[in-house]
Amino acid sequence: MTRDDLKKWSHRLHMNQPPNLFGKDKVPYRTIGYSFFLFLVGTIFLCLGFMDYVETGSMTTATSEESGRPYEKLLLGALMFIPGSYHVFVGLLAYLKVDGFKYKDVASFESDQWWNDHCD
Template sequence: MPSRNNATAGVSSSKVKYSKLAESDDGYIDLQFKKHTPKVPYKAIALATVLFLIGTLLITISALLLTGYINSTYSDTTWPVLIIGILVFLPGFYHLRIAYYAARGYRGYSYDDIPDFDD
């Protein structure tokens, strides 16, 4: 049966930071309460902006088609354009709102709430 002591066999490229434990162990350490600066997910915010703009464009086009401002020969395509526009608009708006509130420093909002692409 192979031994399990291979964990300490020269793996020095770890990103984990270690600290010394306190003498009196009451179950908590200081690093537990240290605030870290969140990484801004620029790619996710850019994707949310693109989704927001495409959704806004599709909703505007479908509204113009519904009101008759744009004359359409195929009027049956108006409702699918509106539905796709809403489905694209909502996630873009939601993530842009979180990014805006996090950038302004509102309490309860953080960049950690936006899914990242794990660069």
């Protein structure tokens, strides 16, 4: 057996590996938890902003000190709801093992190294 034959055999061996039956995807629990928090609080602020809008009748007819309250709550709610709902949706579909969705598709809000360095 020559060195070239050994290289070809090694290459064939590595290219024809069976799939790992025991491999697991790392579940980003913290990221999904933060996303669920953003989703929940964003939904609450959107509901409160909409209720203020319905209560006053419009965005601008309230008194001067209350004129921006629906805007503030709706904007804050939208800024929290949109990324939270997206990441919760992707995490849920990855949990249900829908084709095309994996836990690595969920963007990580922090790295484990940063967390270990700053929170000990």
